[in-house]
Amino acid sequence: MSDFFGGIAQAARLILTLDPDLAEITLLSLRVSLMATLIASLIGLPLGAWLAINRFPARRTVIALLNGLMGLPPVVVGLFVYVLLSRSGPLGVLGLLFTPTAMVIAQVIIITPIIASIAHQAIRELWADYHDLLISLGATRRQRLITLIVDGQRPMLTASLAGFGRGIGEVGAIMIVGGNIDHATRVLTTAISLETGKGDFEMALALGLILITLAISVNLVLHTLNRTERGSRW
Amino acid sequence: MVSWLSAEGLSVRRGGRTLMGPVSFDLTGDGIAVVMGPNGAGKTTLLRALHGLERRRGDVRWGDAGLAAGRNQAFVFQSPVLMRRTVLDCIAFPLRLDGVARAEARARAEVQATRVGLRVDLGGAVEDISGGEKQKMAMARALIRDPGIMFLDEPCANLDGRSTCEIEDILTQIRDSGTRIMMSTHDIGQARRLAGEVLFLHQGKLEEQGIGDTFFDAPKSKAATAYLRGDILL
Numbered sequence: 472m473s474d475f476f477g478g479i480a481q482a483a484r485l486i487l488t489l490d491p492d493l494a495e496i497t498l499l500s501l502r503v504s505l506m507a508t509l510i511a512s513l514i515g516l517p518l519g520a521w522l523a524i525n526r527f528p529a530r531r532t533v534i535a536l537l538n539g540l541m542g543l544p545p546v547v548v549g550l551f552v553y554v555l556l557s558r559s560g561p562l563g564v565l566g567l568l569f570t571p572t573a574m575v576i577a578q579v580i581i582i583t584p585i586i587a588s589i590a591h592q593a594i595r596e597l598w599a600d601y602h603d604l605l606i607s608l609g610a611t612r613r614q615r616l617i618t619l620i621v622d623g624q625r626p627m628l629t630a631s632l633a634g635f636g637r638g639i640g641e642v643g644a645i646m647i648v649g650g651n652i653d654h655a656t657r658v659l660t661t662a663i664s665l666e667t668g669k670g671d672f673e674m675a676l677a678l679g680l681i682l683i684t685l686a687i688s689v690n691l692v693l694h695t696l697n698r699t700e701r702g703s704r705w
Numbered sequence: 706m707v708s709w710l711s712a713e714g715l716s717v718r719r720g721g722r723t724l725m726g727p728v729s730f731d732l733t734g735d736g737i738a739v740v741m742g743p744n745g746a747g748k749t750t751l752l753r754a755l756h757g758l759e760r761r762r763g764d765v766r767w768g769d770a771g772l773a774a775g776r777n778q779a780f781v782f783q784s785p786v787l788m789r790r791t792v793l794d795c796i797a798f799p800l801r802l803d804g805v806a807r808a809e810a811r812a813r814a815e816v817q818a819t820r821v822g823l824r825v826d827l828g829g830a831v832e833d834i835s836g837g838e839k840q841k842m843a844m845a846r847a848l849i850r851d852p853g854i855m856f857l858d859e860p861c862a863n864l865d866g867r868s869t870c871e872i873e874d875i876l877t878q879i880r881d882s883g884t885r886i887m888m889s890t891h892d893i894g895q896a897r898r899l900a901g902e903v904l905f906l907h908q909g910k911l912e913e914q915g916i917g918d919t920f921f922d923a924p925k926s927k928a929a930t931a932y933l934r935g936d937i938l939l
């Protein structure tokens with residue numbers, strides 16, 4: 472028990488004194504997950520919107536696939552990216568394995584389906600509301616898409632945040648493709664797993680506190696956005 | 706007399722079932738054309754088909770070629786389509802689609818808001834205004850492109866007496882300003898007050914076409930007679 476409280480106190484000290492190792496790990500975590508969220512949003516948001524308003528033969532299959540990909544086990548994604556990037560793999564020449572870029576790639580694969588799915592759901596509802604009006608007013612396909620994206624900003628932000636939340640807390644894939652190398656690819660989740668293994672609970676707890684704070688902040692923002700959405704204040 | 710709108714064998718089918726028609730009629734008068742009939746008679750379907758929102762069979766001919774253009778037609782849906790925008794931006798939306806600059810579109814939206822007697826905070830959320838005000842918002846939005854014809858589907862369906870009166874006043878003003886109006890209602894009193902010409906639908910078929918007072922005082926068809934008498938079951 473004293474371990475626990477001692478750990479908390481030490482963790483607080485590490486955070487308050489802006490411990491350099493801690494700061495480095497936290498910043499890399501943020502950098503990787505923000506970059507992954509940005510890229511995944513650029514792919515997932517338009518894809519979700521496009522799927523919501525276009526009818527084509529394979530549409531149902533694509534949506535089912537997307538929902539299926541949401542449940543992709545991160546470890547398997549990690550393995551897949553590892554094989555792709557490994558020296559003998561198809562993209563081995565790029566030398567990306569065990570770099571932050573590799574971690575971004577793995578996270579993009581994991582969170583793009585999440586972002587696309589949530590965006591698809593939201594834009595589909597908006598499209599159902601707006602459909603008759605937009606058709607009646609003679610809006611072009613382009614204008615329809617733009618209108619839905621502009622008025623769907625909030626739910627799409629929700630989708631991106633959900634993706635970020637998933638990315639920052641993910642450990643399996645980035646452990647494999649990043650390698651958890653000190654001062655190179657070590658992030659919050661992989662460091663926690665390492666420090667815990669080493670028995671250094673203070674560092675692990677400090678990292679854990681930061682991760683939890685980040686996760687809770689994201690969820691608070693999500694919650695607020697969702698509530699304002701329902702309360703129809705956009 | 707030259708007709709401003711004539712339909713020949715107009716029908717709407719969906720999934721092998723005929724929802725409405727075939728109907729044929731000529732509209733010639735300057736007054737408001739009112740589509741009447743009990744629930745499920747096909748009023749909404751007829752208006753939507755004329756406006757081009759339903760895939761239709763048969764011929765529709767506009768006496769004035771200008772009216773055939775989608776941009777010259779406006780449609781006010783039974784339940785107003787609420788965009789996730791301010792009242793003012795909802796009204797201005799059709800002009801934004803036409804490429805009118807935001808400031809000018811808003812200025813013109815204000816003019817229309819005044820024209821329909823919409824006295825609310827135009828910068829507020831459109832979902833927060835009352836049902837009657839939403840209906841006026843939808844009418845202002847429909848009027849902003851200065852359409853040659855305006856379709857309205859049961860514009861007073863959920864409104865109280867006072868809002869109904871206000872809407873009826875606006876409709877007669879619009880008619881007097883030279884915009885054609887074709888609307889549906891199953892409020893017999895309203896039809897009596899507004900109708901120049903009447904199309905009476907029953908079970909998807911046009912049972913009777915008549916001129917306002919003549920129709921109400923001496924309906925020729927059995928169905929219309931029973932309906933006007935207030936028989937619940939036709």
Ligand SMILES: Nc1ncnc2c1ncn2[C@@H]1O[C@H](COP(=O)(O)OP(=O)(O)OP(=O)(O)O)[C@@H](O)[C@H]1O
Binds near residue numbers: 724747749750751891
């Ligand atoms: N989307 C739809 N799919 C299938 N059938 C429909 C659809 N919309 C309408 N119908 C059917 O078409 C017929 C005409 O409906 P319509 O809505 O035009 O009637 P209405 O006269 O407007 O009725 P109300 O007074 O209730 O508004 C009805 O039998 C209805 O069940």
Ligand SMILES: [Mg+2]
Binds near residue numbers: 748749750783858859
């Ligand atoms: Mg109807």
